[in-house]
Amino acid sequence: MTTKIAILGYGNLGRGVEMAVTQNDDIELVGIYTRRDPATVKVASATPVLPAAQLDAGTEDIDVLIICGGSATDLPKLTPAYAGKYNVIDSFDTHANIPAHFAAVDAAAREGGKVALISAGWDPGLFSLARLYANSILPQGNDYTFWGKGISQGHSDAIRRIPGVRDAKQYTIPVPEALEAVRRGENPQLTTREKHTRECFVVLEEGADAAAVAEAIINMPNYFDEYDVTVNFISQEELNEQHSAMPHGGFVLRSGATASGNQHLIEYSLKLDSNPEFTSSVLVAYARAIARLAAAGKSGACTVFDVPPALLSPYQPDYLRAHFL
Amino acid sequence: MTTKIAILGYGNLGRGVEMAVTQNDDIELVGIYTRRDPATVKVASATPVLPAAQLDAGTEDIDVLIICGGSATDLPKLTPAYAGKYNVIDSFDTHANIPAHFAAVDAAAREGGKVALISAGWDPGLFSLARLYANSILPQGNDYTFWGKGISQGHSDAIRRIPGVRDAKQYTIPVPEALEAVRRGENPQLTTREKHTRECFVVLEEGADAAAVAEAIINMPNYFDEYDVTVNFISQEELNEQHSAMPHGGFVLRSGATASGNQHLIEYSLKLDSNPEFTSSVLVAYARAIARLAAAGKSGACTVFDVPPALLSPYQPDYLRAHFL
Numbered sequence: 241m242t243t244k245i246a247i248l249g250y251g252n253l254g255r256g257v258e259m260a261v262t263q264n265d266d267i268e269l270v271g272i273y274t275r276r277d278p279a280t281v282k283v284a285s286a287t288p289v290l291p292a293a294q295l296d297a298g299t300e301d302i303d304v305l306i307i308c309g310g311s312a313t314d315l316p317k318l319t320p321a322y323a324g325k326y327n328v329i330d331s332f333d334t335h336a337n338i339p340a341h342f343a344a345v346d347a348a349a350r351e352g353g354k355v356a357l358i359s360a361g362w363d364p365g366l367f368s369l370a371r372l373y374a375n376s377i378l379p380q381g382n383d384y385t386f387w388g389k390g391i392s393q394g395h396s397d398a399i400r401r402i403p404g405v406r407d408a409k410q411y412t413i414p415v416p417e418a419l420e421a422v423r424r425g426e427n428p429q430l431t432t433r434e435k436h437t438r439e440c441f442v443v444l445e446e447g448a449d450a451a452a453v454a455e456a457i458i459n460m461p462n463y464f465d466e467y468d469v470t471v472n473f474i475s476q477e478e479l480n481e482q483h484s485a486m487p488h489g490g491f492v493l494r495s496g497a498t499a500s501g502n503q504h505l506i507e508y509s510l511k512l513d514s515n516p517e518f519t520s521s522v523l524v525a526y527a528r529a530i531a532r533l534a535a536a537g538k539s540g541a542c543t544v545f546d547v548p549p550a551l552l553s554p555y556q557p558d559y560l561r562a563h564f565l
Numbered sequence: 566m567t568t569k570i571a572i573l574g575y576g577n578l579g580r581g582v583e584m585a586v587t588q589n590d591d592i593e594l595v596g597i598y599t600r601r602d603p604a605t606v607k608v609a610s611a612t613p614v615l616p617a618a619q620l621d622a623g624t625e626d627i628d629v630l631i632i633c634g635g636s637a638t639d640l641p642k643l644t645p646a647y648a649g650k651y652n653v654i655d656s657f658d659t660h661a662n663i664p665a666h667f668a669a670v671d672a673a674a675r676e677g678g679k680v681a682l683i684s685a686g687w688d689p690g691l692f693s694l695a696r697l698y699a700n701s702i703l704p705q706g707n708d709y710t711f712w713g714k715g716i717s718q719g720h721s722d723a724i725r726r727i728p729g730v731r732d733a734k735q736y737t738i739p740v741p742e743a744l745e746a747v748r749r750g751e752n753p754q755l756t757t758r759e760k761h762t763r764e765c766f767v768v769l770e771e772g773a774d775a776a777a778v779a780e781a782i783i784n785m786p787n788y789f790d791e792y793d794v795t796v797n798f799i800s801q802e803e804l805n806e807q808h809s810a811m812p813h814g815g816f817v818l819r820s821g822a823t824a825s826g827n828q829h830l831i832e833y834s835l836k837l838d839s840n841p842e843f844t845s846s847v848l849v850a851y852a853r854a855i856a857r858l859a860a861a862g863k864s865g866a867c868t869v870f871d872v873p874p875a876l877l878s879p880y881q882p883d884y885l886r887a888h889f890l
Contacts, residue, residue, distance in 0.1 A: 263824055339886060368890045379879075489830075498585065503838045504836070504846075505836040518702075548872060550871055552702075565870070
């Protein structure tokens with residue numbers, strides 16, 4: 241069975257989905273929908289670029305619509321709007337707003353008899369699965385999540401809003417000593433400062449006051465003031481050459497004990513050269529699963545917690561049992 | 566809802582299940598069934614010890630029967646025998662025979678309208694899940710599994726069968742350089758010898774020829790001849806004091822690339838003080854899931870690949886979305 245998917249929104253994530261489809265023979269990309277003028281959107285493949293409005297009637301021939309947008313303003317509107325018309329998936333990642341987003345998407349999907357999966361990706365997504373499996377198996381223990389080394393878009397944006405800053409990139413870096421203490425089973429109580437450091441690469445506007453900018457970064461509430469921060473001033477050329485990739489990753493650990501007192505450590509980690517390309521690869525695997533759930537007559541919203549792992553794979557159950565179990 | 570479980574077979578695994586139940590408030594251990602004389606079986610809890618024959622009529626009040634036995638001879642008989650009478654779970658771990666075992670258990674479970682989950686544990690089990698998720702997300706890449714540091718029961722038994730050996734324990738140890746090469750994304754082609762070393766602690770019978778025993782170990786086909794092996798001769802007291810724990814663990818890695826060529830590494834690892842206690846904890850979490858699948862009207866055999874992760878947790882879906890996603 242071929243799954244026909246379409247993309248709504250052609251940014252880094254949409255481009256990643258377009259790329260991931262080429263690695264999955266059973267998935268066909270049938271359209272890239274955009275809210276911009278389609279004539280202005282150059283895509284990497286021969287996929288037709290179509291106006292988003294064409295989705296409105298709910299009559300496009302699509303098994304799963306992958307909604308690629310930001311969690312702040314795009315997805316809270318787009319996913320509920322389309323969940324009644326198509327099977328959809330998004331990567332909504334504002335953890336605190338997941339319950340509200342789920343409720344809105346679930347109502348629309350049930351009404352339309354469609355399947356919607358929210359918050360797919362790696363965190364939320366694969367990291368959430370690591371937390372759930374580990375907590376279910378070791379009910380008594382401590383959870384630790386470390387992010388990085390990787391670019392934090394939110395922190396980079398925050399630096400760019402400081403007067404005198406022309407451009408900036410911020411890396412979140414786990415503190416190796418903290419990670420090692422967790423791995424040794426010491427179950428440390430870690431403060432924010434003890435878990436991560438933040439490294440900033442900043443390009444100044446001409447004539448800007450470097451010391452003032454550094455102060456503004458280091459003391460920025462919530463974003464930086466609780467961390468040890470390094471600020472490096474570099475040229476735009478160096479930023480473009482050395483810091484234009486989008487690596488990320490991290491570590492999810494659960495350190496627990498069975499009732500005898502014996503210690504156990506479960507660790508899941510990702511090291512990603514491209515955060516959006518990897519997230520897109522997760523979306524495509526879950527799109528396959530959604531098509532199967534829809535074909536089985538399911539409807540409503542779900543998350544990675546609700547999807548049997550076998551549905552992610554192009555292989556049949558007997559092959560999976562023989563080769564992956 | 567309380568899930569009533571019972572244990573069939575009271576060895577290391579059965580004892581681990583008995584222990585794991587104490588960490589799960591929604592699970593009640595209602596019986597320990599044994600093929601030995603129940604009067605001779607001392608258990609750690611106040612659970613009634615009952616003759617296995619009492620299970621035969623299929624009338625015991627049990628939601629899930631956890632079958633704790635060896636994969637060589639016990640489980641191929643026991644799991645199909647009880648799968649038609651009770652919802653069951655086992656930790657069958659002879660990878661090559663999984664398809665045949667699945668077929669036998671599936672036929673019995675379908676006939677009886679029961680749910681049966683085979684091959685739960687960590688390998689097969691959690692490691693299988695790590696392989697499946699990682700392969701589904703990164704279809705182009707290489708898989709690596711390293712085991713240890715841990716006691717291999719099979720290799721310890723093989724040493725004990727050598728004339729002149731009184732007792733022995735064998736540790737399987739991943740080669741750090743190989744693991745690091747994989748983590749660096751080098752996608753190495755690794756021989757058996759390059760992946761693991763084997764360390765043996767051997768107690769000789771009085772008057773036995775140490776050199777001959779060492780030769781016999783090192784040259785043993787399949788078990789040792791393809792590995793770098795260290796043999797240490799120690800006293801029974803030292804073996805008992807230093808090597809009676811049952812630690813194990815390992816690493817599952819997938820190193821892959823998205824279509825752009827960007828590299829990604831997914832790693833899952835376990836470090837376990839007690840192999841049987843951890844395996845038992847996995848069995849108990851999946852017993853909860855089986856009870857839920859049975860309550861939802863499912864029947865037939867399944868594996869960890871078929872179980873939605875949320876079913877493993879005592880928490881409700883809305884709580885999981887709010888706190889684990």
